[in-house]
Amino acid sequence: MELFSTPFAPQTWHNFAVIVDWTDRTLAVLYSQNGSHLTKVTGVVANTGAAEGAAGRGDFHFGVLKLPLVDLTDTPAEQADVVHFGIQEGDKEGLIYSGVFVEDSRDGISLGHGEVVAPRDVL
Structure with a gap:
């Protein structure tokens, strides 16, 4: 929500x-x-x-949830599973x-x- x-x-x-x-x-x-x-x-x-x-x-x-980018090599089912699949970008920013x-x-x-x-x- x-x-x-x-x-x-x-x-x-x-x-x-x-x-x-x-x-x-x-x-x-x-x-x-x-x-x-x-x-x-x-x-x-x-x-x-x-x-x-x-x-x-x-x-x-x-907390803050940073969702991954879609990995086009993943299956559609895997692309929908953002907890276990996707591409996580490296951190280029900071949060305080x-x-x-x-x-x-x-x-x-x-x-x-x-x-x-x-x-x-x-x-």
């Missing part, structure tokens, strides 16, 4: 916040570039991938992850530069 996408630009710092409501099983995304304040870029979206009840609470993963954390937002959501707003004002 894709919540939000944006092209990465060289020399640009990308800031993301994902608001997770574990009880109602919903998600929302805030985004900004460089030193700008975070702003809402999605509505509240049902988190259909989370199980109901205690089993669906607290599971958090963070900074400030990846989970926080309780009941007392407010930080938009940057000391500005904190109530969750209801963002959602």
Whole structure:
């Protein structure tokens, strides 16, 4: 399930916040570039991938998935299996992850530069 996408630009710092409501099983995304304040870029979206009840609470993963290029020598079935087949390009770029954390937002959501707003004002 894709919540939000944006092209990465060289020399640009990308800031993301994902608001997770574990009880109602919903998600929302805030985004900004460089030193700008975070702003809402999605509505509240049902988190259909989370199980109901205690089993669906607290599971958090963070990462970037780089899909391979199609290898024309692979069969069509192999070309569809991006986990096991394809051509992975060498790395010519770098990614820096900074400030990846989970926080309780009941007392407010930080938009940057000391500005904190109530969750209801963002959602």
